[in-house]
Amino acid sequence: MFRAGLKRTVMQLYVTNVKDVKEVKLKREGAKGVSVKYLLHKGVGAKRLELRLFTIEVGGYTPLERHEHEHEIFILRGKVLVRGGDTEAIVKAGDVIFVPSNETHQFRNIGEEKAEFLCTKQTFEE
Amino acid sequence: MFRAGLKRTVMQLYVTNVKDVKEVKLKREGAKGVSVKYLLHKGVGAKRLELRLFTIEVGGYTPLERHEHEHEIFILRGKVLVRGGDTEAIVKAGDVIFVPSNETHQFRNIGEEKAEFLCTKQTFEE
Numbered sequence: 001m002f003r004a005g006l007k008r009t010v011m012q013l014y015v016t017n018v019k020d021v022k023e024v025k026l027k028r029e030g031a032k033g034v035s036v037k038y039l040l041h042k043g044v045g046a047k048r049l050e051l052r053l054f055t056i057e058v059g060g061y062t063p064l065e066r067h068e069h070e071h072e073i074f075i076l077r078g079k080v081l082v083r084g085g086d087t088e089a090i091v092k093a094g095d096v097i098f099v100p101s102n103e104t105h106q107f108r109n110i111g112e113e114k115a116e117f118l119c120t121k122q123t124f125e126e
Numbered sequence: 127m128f129r130a131g132l133k134r135t136v137m138q139l140y141v142t143n144v145k146d147v148k149e150v151k152l153k154r155e156g157a158k159g160v161s162v163k164y165l166l167h168k169g170v171g172a173k174r175l176e177l178r179l180f181t182i183e184v185g186g187y188t189p190l191e192r193h194e195h196e197h198e199i200f201i202l203r204g205k206v207l208v209r210g211g212d213t214e215a216i217v218k219a220g221d222v223i224f225v226p227s228n229e230t231h232q233f234r235n236i237g238e239e240k241a242e243f244l245c246t247k248q249t250f251e252e
Contacts, residue, residue, distance in 0.1 A: 012211055012229065013208065013210025013213055013225060013226070013231070014223065014224040015215045015221060016222050017222065018222065019220060021222075039200075039222045045224060046196060048196055048248050049196065049248065051198045051222065070173065070174055070175065072166050072172060087138065087139055089139070091141060096144065096147075097140065097141050098140040098170055098172050100138065100171050100172075101173070122175065
């Protein structure tokens with residue numbers, strides 16, 4: 001078993017905690033007040049999927065985007081307006097969202113506290 | 127946008143809540159006190175990934191198993207002994223686990239309350 005920070009030489013069980021993962025600002029155009037923790041990714045052996053924790057400040061939003069990979073999302077905290085294609089929904093803790101391949105989507109914190117959600121991203125082996 | 131229970135004809139944004147998803151007992155050999163909610167799956171348009179919520183009763187455990195697909199896990203509640211290959215770790219809320227392809231693994235509730243975790247499973251388009 002490897003805790004974060006240890007060099008990995010063999011593909012084994014990997015364990016970390018959200019508190020131990022560095023948070024980075026999402027600097028992409030069209031983003032405001034969004035930070036990301038890359039919890040699981042290729043660097044720790046996850047070849048097919050990234051698991052990320054997104055935090056959006058009050059009034060912040062992710063870029064409006066569209067891409068081939070799907071998203072599976074689990075809301076941990078806050079009140080988020082999610083836009084998908086021509087429709088939208090207000091989501092809160094315990095809500096689960098699926099964004100299909102090539103669907104335009106955006107997440108906007110419309111609440112009065114930070115919003116947090118888990119979001120998957122498929123990665124494909126080369 | 128589709129809420130659970132509506133028939134879907136077009137691949138669109140899908141939203142549900144953990145409270146609205148039916149819980150089923152995991153009846154597999156080697157499992158004790160395990161229930162699963164299939165939050166996202168092919169039935170709602172997720173072609174590449176299942177997102178499941180597992181609940182393990184006090185003293186319960188998942189089957190010891192090994193398979194090709196990876197798992198990405200996020201612990202929501204409880205105290206779980208996770209075994210992976212020859213190693214093991216005790217995990218709690220906020221811990222994140224990666225189980226590599228073909229790694230033997232098992233989850234055991236060693237705490238004094240129900241344990242809950244999210245767990246991904248890759249599915250592949252045919």
